[in-house]
Amino acid sequence: MSEKVLMKGNEALAEAAIRAGCRHFFGYPITPQTEVAAYMAKRMPKIGGTYLQAESEVAAINMVYGASAAGARVMTSSSSPGVSLKMEGISYMIGANLPAVIINVQRGGPGLGGIQPSQADYWMATRAMGHGDGHIIVFAPSTVQEMADLVAKAFDLGDKYRIPVMILADGLLGQMMEPVILPEPIDQENLADKDWALTGHQDQRKHNTISSLFLEPQELENDILKRRERYLIIEQAEPMAQVEYMDDAEVAVVAFGAASRIARSAVNKARANGVKVGLVRPVTLWPFPKDILSAVGDKVKALLCVEFSTGQMIEDVRLAVHDKVPVSFFGHTGGIVPTPDEVVVAIERMVAGEQFHILPFKSRLTGGAS
Amino acid sequence: MSEKNESFSLPALTIVVGHYGVGKTNLALNLVLLQRKTLQGGKTSQALVDLDIVNPYFRSGDFARGLQTLGISLLGPVHGASNLDTPSLMPGIDVAITEASPKHPVIIDVGGDADGARALARYASMIENQPDRMVLYVVNSARPEVSTPQAALQIMREIEETSGVSITHIAGNTHLKEQTTAETVIASLPYVLNLAVDAELPVAFVAAPRSYAAEVQDAAAAGLRTTTPVDIQAVEATNAQPAPTLCILPIDILVGCSWEALSPLVS
Numbered sequence: 211m212s213e214k215v216l217m218k219g220n221e222a223l224a225e226a227a228i229r230a231g232c233r234h235f236f237g238y239p240i241t242p243q244t245e246v247a248a249y250m251a252k253r254m255p256k257i258g259g260t261y262l263q264a265e266s267e268v269a270a271i272n273m274v275y276g277a278s279a280a281g282a283r284v285m286t287s288s289s290s291p292g293v294s295l296k297m298e299g300i301s302y303m304i305g306a307n308l309p310a311v312i313i314n315v316q317r318g319g320p321g322l323g324g325i326q327p328s329q330a331d332y333w334m335a336t337r338a339m340g341h342g343d344g345h346i347i348v349f350a351p352s353t354v355q356e357m358a359d360l361v362a363k364a365f366d367l368g369d370k371y372r373i374p375v376m377i378l379a380d381g382l383l384g385q386m387m388e389p390v391i392l393p394e395p396i397d398q399e400n401l402a403d404k405d406w407a408l409t410g411h412q413d414q415r416k417h418n419t420i421s422s423l424f425l426e427p428q429e430l431e432n433d434i435l436k437r438r439e440r441y442l443i444i445e446q447a448e449p450m451a452q453v454e455y456m457d458d459a460e461v462a463v464v465a466f467g468a469a470s471r472i473a474r475s476a477v478n479k480a481r482a483n484g485v486k487v488g489l490v491r492p493v494t495l496w497p498f499p500k501d502i503l504s505a506v507g508d509k510v511k512a513l514l515c516v517e518f519s520t521g522q523m524i525e526d527v528r529l530a531v532h533d534k535v536p537v538s539f540f541g542h543t544g545g546i547v548p549t550p551d552e553v554v555v556a557i558e559r560m561v562a563g564e565q566f567h568i569l570p571f572k573s574r575l576t577g578g579a580s
Numbered sequence: 581m582s583e584k585n586e587s588f589s590l591p592a593l594t595i596v597v598g599h600y601g602v603g604k605t606n607l608a609l610n611l612v613l614l615q616r617k618t619l620q621g622g623k624t625s626q627a628l629v630d631l632d633i634v635n636p637y638f639r640s641g642d643f644a645r646g647l648q649t650l651g652i653s654l655l656g657p658v659h660g661a662s663n664l665d666t667p668s669l670m671p672g673i674d675v676a677i678t679e680a681s682p683k684h685p686v687i688i689d690v691g692g693d694a695d696g697a698r699a700l701a702r703y704a705s706m707i708e709n710q711p712d713r714m715v716l717y718v719v720n721s722a723r724p725e726v727s728t729p730q731a732a733l734q735i736m737r738e739i740e741e742t743s744g745v746s747i748t749h750i751a752g753n754t755h756l757k758e759q760t761t762a763e764t765v766i767a768s769l770p771y772v773l774n775l776a777v778d779a780e781l782p783v784a785f786v787a788a789p790r791s792y793a794a795e796v797q798d799a800a801a802a803g804l805r806t807t808t809p810v811d812i813q814a815v816e817a818t819n820a821q822p823a824p825t826l827c828i829l830p831i832d833i834l835v836g837c838s839w840e841a842l843s844p845l846v847s
Contacts, residue, residue, distance in 0.1 A: 214722070214759070215722050215723070215727070216601070216720065216722040216756050216757065217601075217723075217724065218601055225724070252725075387601055388757065389756040389757065389759045
């Protein structure tokens, strides 16, 4: 076991990727993820890898496409506006069944937005990562340790299902420092062969083709349906969530990533006041842990979503619990991080039987619209 | 803590440099609060310069309001009203450096690594003309990129080369944030001393969380000479202090706390 070191979230993502066998990184600087690229720029030349700062995010994601097609473990990272630019390339990778790890250290949007933490790319990541009928796997870590641990899992699942995988972090997690035990480096020899990769057939096999172009509609539909079968397997096998304080819970808070840390503080405070409140933290956002949420929905009287947005994951929560129980929302957006005390007030209002969707500009917690 | 540490005094100009994430801003804030205690009486002033124009997160400028209430001037990058990522340097920094004096001391919190120290180069000649100065190279052995004395020395040389400013002292600041224990700091003492030997520089102090400082002090005095691989003769041959005379500086975790939570520390 490695010893405990102090790392910034962005550094941990980069080092964990290297330890998971990533030797190719293509990116472009943008706050608050720049340390990922800076770390790769320093480390890759020392270990025989490639670090390349592309001329744009669009160029970077297409380099990722190329390296992935050649069978490499490859990563890119950016922050919200930069990820918007990468979407075309990601759609092409979905269509071409190419794995890669894409880091999004979210900041405020839309447009240039701001540089402070946000979770407002939930819809982008889980619904519309580019055009067409497609999905990517989305992980939402909540600690620096989990950032390090989920990167290796992201590479493994990407290769297993031939699908791009996103680590959806935010400026808070990317910039914060925490003690972390880094995963042991993998043995590259143990990685499964990618018999589909463009590695040169040496006249020993039929040549491989990697493309997302199907001009014949029936061929395209067949291809999409084949991929959908894989999605169904992923939806069965891969959902992850952390469920806490549920033994006696009468209500529960649902939050992912950095928001779950604030939610946990609030849950502890509310419990100290005698409120029986649980906490559910989706770790995979796609596939969304529907069954886990549904089971929680059967146990509690009400749910509260806490997000750094105006409310996006709440739609998945409502679908998962089939609106059997009221689902309320509290959050801040634009780079403002909610405080535990604000969340405690929201919990108390939920316990009192209110259903609400409070935005900060609705005079904070005093008079939010339902 | 002992009288010696409470009376720890800083020169007219203190500059804090180091690898990013070692705790420079937290240390600079501690130093400015410590210095405030020694400046009571007479017509005095204090300034903290936030020279970190590399990273817009976690900087001493985040404490502007709290520093203001204590009467400490903060000279920071100009970024409109918030943490924009295109900051520029204030003209007042030149005057602060050239006119720093024991009654009007200045502490400069520099950005991480050589990249962050580049902003210092602009002031290099003014700094060299200020005889009453201390340039602290802050190290934290829990940071992977400076976890050995050799790696720390290399980054130190890069900072000196880029900034054109010579480092004068080593400052130990090994910590694991909230998971820091006395053992975390004690285990780092040989690292700090070995770096001091390699760098041929004295150790200004080793910072330790206030609640563990006494324990670290005792350990340094009692055990270090015989139980660690430090070559004490080599330490004594340079200007670096041997372990028993190491100054252990009690500090508080300020960065990441709200200013309100800190008020008991400064009252």
